[in-house]
Amino acid sequence: MSSLNPRAEGPSSPPPSYTAVSGLKTPPPNGRAGLYNGGNSVSPRRVKGEAANQTQCRNIVIYGYCRYQDRGCIFNHDTSNISPSKNPVSPSQSGIGSDMSKRKLNVESASFTPGQSPSFGNAIMASPQQSKLNPKVLEAAVFTPRVNALGLSAATPPMASAPLPQGNLMDPMMQTSGYLQPEIPPFPNLSGTFEGIGMDQTGQMNPYEYNPVAAHGAQVNPYAHQSNPTEVYYGQQSFTQPLQYHLYAPMGPHKSNLLSYQRTVHDLFLKDNLREDLQKKAEATLQTLPNSTLPNVDCYHTLVPLDLHTPKPQGKAAPASPPSTFGYTSWVYKAINSKDGRPYILRRLEGFRLSNEKAIRVVEHWGRVLSASLVTVHDAFTTRAFGDNSIVFVFDYFPLSQTLQEVHFGPNSRYQTRHHGPHQSQTQHANTEHTLWSYIVQITSALKAIHAAGLAARTIQPSKILLTNKNRIRINCCSIFDVLHFESGRTVLDYQQDDYVAFGRLILSIACNNPHAINNGQKSLDFVGRTFTPELKNFLLYLFHGPGNGAVRTIDDLLSMISFQMIQSFDSSLHQNDVLESNLSRELENGRLVRLLFKFGFINERPEFAHDRTWSETGDRYLISLFRDYIFHQVDEAGNPVLDMVHVLQCLNKLDAGSDERCMLVSRDDHNSLIVTYRELKRAIESSFSELSKRG
Numbered sequence: 001m002s003s004l005n006p007r008a009e010g011p012s013s014p015p016p017s018y019t020a021v022s023g024l025k026t027p028p029p030n031g032r033a034g035l036y037n038g039g040n041s042v043s044p045r046r047v048k049g050e051a052a053n054q055t056q057c058r059n060i061v062i063y064g065y066c067r068y069q070d071r072g073c074i075f076n077h078d079t080s081n082i083s084p085s086k087n088p089v090s091p092s093q094s095g096i097g098s099d100m101s102k103r104k105l106n107v108e109s110a111s112f113t114p115g116q117s118p119s120f121g122n123a124i125m126a127s128p129q130q131s132k133l134n135p136k137v138l139e140a141a142v143f144t145p146r147v148n149a150l151g152l153s154a155a156t157p158p159m160a161s162a163p164l165p166q167g168n169l170m171d172p173m174m175q176t177s178g179y180l181q182p183e184i185p186p187f188p189n190l191s192g193t194f195e196g197i198g199m200d201q202t203g204q205m206n207p208y209e210y211n212p213v214a215a216h217g218a219q220v221n222p223y224a225h226q227s228n229p230t231e232v233y234y235g236q237q238s239f240t241q242p243l244q245y246h247l248y249a250p251m252g253p254h255k256s257n258l259l260s261y262q263r264t265v266h267d268l269f270l271k272d273n274l275r276e277d278l279q280k281k282a283e284a285t286l287q288t289l290p291n292s293t294l295p296n297v298d299c300y301h302t303l304v305p306l307d308l309h310t311p312k313p314q315g316k317a318a319p320a321s322p323p324s325t326f327g328y329t330s331w332v333y334k335a336i337n338s339k340d341g342r343p344y345i346l347r348r349l350e351g352f353r354l355s356n357e358k359a360i361r362v363v364e365h366w367g368r369v370l371s372a373s374l375v376t377v378h379d380a381f382t383t384r385a386f387g388d389n390s391i392v393f394v395f396d397y398f399p400l401s402q403t404l405q406e407v408h409f410g411p412n413s414r415y416q417t418r419h420h421g422p423h424q425s426q427t428q429h430a431n432t433e434h435t436l437w438s439y440i441v442q443i444t445s446a447l448k449a450i451h452a453a454g455l456a457a458r459t460i461q462p463s464k465i466l467l468t469n470k471n472r473i474r475i476n477c478c479s480i481f482d483v484l485h486f487e488s489g490r491t492v493l494d495y496q497q498d499d500y501v502a503f504g505r506l507i508l509s510i511a512c513n514n515p516h517a518i519n520n521g522q523k524s525l526d527f528v529g530r531t532f533t534p535e536l537k538n539f540l541l542y543l544f545h546g547p548g549n550g551a552v553r554t555i556d557d558l559l560s561m562i563s564f565q566m567i568q569s570f571d572s573s574l575h576q577n578d579v580l581e582s583n584l585s586r587e588l589e590n591g592r593l594v595r596l597l598f599k600f601g602f603i604n605e606r607p608e609f610a611h612d613r614t615w616s617e618t619g620d621r622y623l624i625s626l627f628r629d630y631i632f633h634q635v636d637e638a639g640n641p642v643l644d645m646v647h648v649l650q651c652l653n654k655l656d657a658g659s660d661e662r663c664m665l666v667s668r669d670d671h672n673s674l675i676v677t678y679r680e681l682k683r684a685i686e687s688s689f690s691e692l693s694k695r696g
Ligand SMILES: Nc1ncnc2c1ncn2[C@@H]1O[C@H](COP(=O)(O)OP(=O)(O)OP(=O)(O)O)[C@@H](O)[C@H]1O
Pocket: 306, 307, 308, 309, 324, 325, 326, 330, 331, 332, 345, 375, 395, 396, 397, 398, 399, 400, 401, 402, 403, 405, 406, 463, 464, 466, 476
């Protein structure tokens, strides 16, 4: 394994204020240079090798008795063995180097009470010669007793004592510090529960009483007296109870059975196809039209036309042209609203004169309709900004969406080459039917919301249904006909019944892959009957003919006919949701790390403070710059840069979590080494950042 060393070049180091060992060249114990992992730990092997009954029970040491003595505790309960050297806070637990463990207690020793113990969490001494405690260590804040892994003390109720993030949570930059390293329980156990927290004689939870029987179960836990939390914390994942904010937690669903060494750094980020899709959509959203002559309309600017087809002119000018959906020349623009900065769709109908003011207010009724399968309409207004009388409808914008007309019947349609018939395989039929049911479920759900609001969609046709994602559709342009034909004299019920027929036509045309399938209705229905399941044909028959005896179609009848497909569709969307959440969780970690990198960038190499003695590269700043080298500027034996992204991710995550793990930082001239915990590094970055904020 190649050892990684920070570059041995650059300026020699100024004297750091952290505990440093000049000339320390001790290789790190785990083979990875610079990473010193828990040098104060008691080796599990040692504990394992000892006969358990020769090991002093900790409850005797701490409390003078062990309530499990007669209930299976396998450790030694002989009190005569207890000498001052069996300090309840063992050196290894307290974070003092191994040389300190040999020292006996004396009058100057910090006194121990179960509620308090001296903290030795600061930079540890790595040099065997250096036997005095770092003055910083003695000044360190008193140790608050470790409570259980949920951060609950014995006296406080669970909700009241949940660990609170440090820092100002309202400050986005400070939010990275919201991830505290949770308190680590003193005696992790195998069961994964918090059985190490015993009950005292009053029946109260006692976080200090160790229950060896519960913790060991039938077998002896070799880590039972393991007192270095970090070793258990990182080495024995299954033993740990606290949340590990610095690790990437793989979230399901997991489809591939890759082994850990087969995974790549890509597994830590969004899936490529999803990223590409989102980036293309972002690009489309931000697209502008250079040298555009399009005007600003009301509060909308930066108009980009989306309707790539030649507008279909109406009236005498072009009598042979097929009429556009609304009977007016229509234009579709993407535009930005200057009030909220968001993109919207403006659909302009050219040459429309509003004869009744009330007509345009119909749009407000559509504000009540909430459906995920509907393109929401926000506003409608008349304008002369285009040099004519136009009416403009404002809709939600869905980047890169296509109409079902384009998807199924357009020149570039992937369905064009497929001719339904005997040559199509069973799988292709099944896929087409799956798509059809997916459309049916979504349109039915939209109709349910629309009809319940006392309205009718009136635009169920291939060119007015948008495909915004795979198999994800939305009914577009609702409300336009309500305004255009405000005084038509027909009732809403009539229009609602028309919706069902239009729905049937849409599904029939897609099933037959022919936009004109309705022109030969019976033949098309026979084809559907032969090709797809009988449920689909029955569904279409209901849409075209209703329940019979002159009764009207109702949305509830429709829903009961497709209940099975609804369940299937619901299940698929739950799966899809899981996949997206899993992808989201990957970005969650990365978002935190970016904010951490921002802080690094703000702090490191500030030229304006170069001669400022209070800021210059000593103390915290020196530590941070060495840590920056440790993360990013490692080189291998041949001096080649090591570009190990996983190392960067691990370091940043541990830093953000303020882990107790230590790392060894080496000055650029190789003359000084520092051993610090990530917790200290985190503190250094936070204090430097807050100092910067005060100066700013
Ligand atoms: N809300 C929207 N979000 C994003 N794109 C949209 C939206 N509405 C329409 N579009 C896009 O604008 C283009 C034109 O849509 P339009 O509804 O005018 O289709 P059309 O076939 O031209 O219909 P018409 O015959 O009514 O003109 C389509 O490619 C469609 O994808």
